[in-house]
Amino acid sequence: DAGVIQSPRHEVTEMGQEVTLRCKPISGHDYLFWYRQTMMRGLELLIYFNNNVPIDDSGMPEDRFSAKMPNASFSTLKIQPSEPRDSAVYFCASSKTSYGYTFGSGTRLTVV
């Protein structure tokens, strides 16, 4: 199994641009999570899905952030418009239960 696959690994964009982060979970996992990590705040849960349905999006910082999971093998996190304070590492993780989280390698986003 290739694990959780995220793309791109690095993204540098200008303020105001749209950013789309992608995630392919492990096959057979029915939970998918998006986390953001910064030095100041650590790992923060943004949103999670169960069987492609968003369950809890209370961590999404504001309307500029949106996430979709059109099928069991793909999810996107979109930021529009991006701002410098969005700069962080964004991790996707998948699991079958809360015991078996596997993280992707993350997307390092820099908004200038």
Add this chain to the structure above:
Amino acid sequence: RKEVEQDPGPFNVPEGATVAFNCTYSNSASQSFFWYRQDCRKEPKLLMSVYSSGNEDGRFTAQLNRASQYISLLIRDSKLSDSATYLCVVTSTGANNLFFGTGTRLTVIP
């Protein structure tokens, strides 16, 4: 108040030393507890689960104190390869999302 709080460190210890990390959690209904390890510029990876009776995996021992709502991780005979950030993680009953502490950074010095 944060769900999970940890001393950020850093802890700088010599090879062979024993080092202990603690973390506290705020939700008394929390049910599952874990320690994750995160290497620099890498993703977090599960190190071990934490059980009420305490559990050991080689040089690593994890303990849970429900009354005081804290979790500990003890590393014996530290190796250079143990240098990483250790994240304390909890989840609540019926919840499927994990709450992470901000991590404790460990550096093992030759």
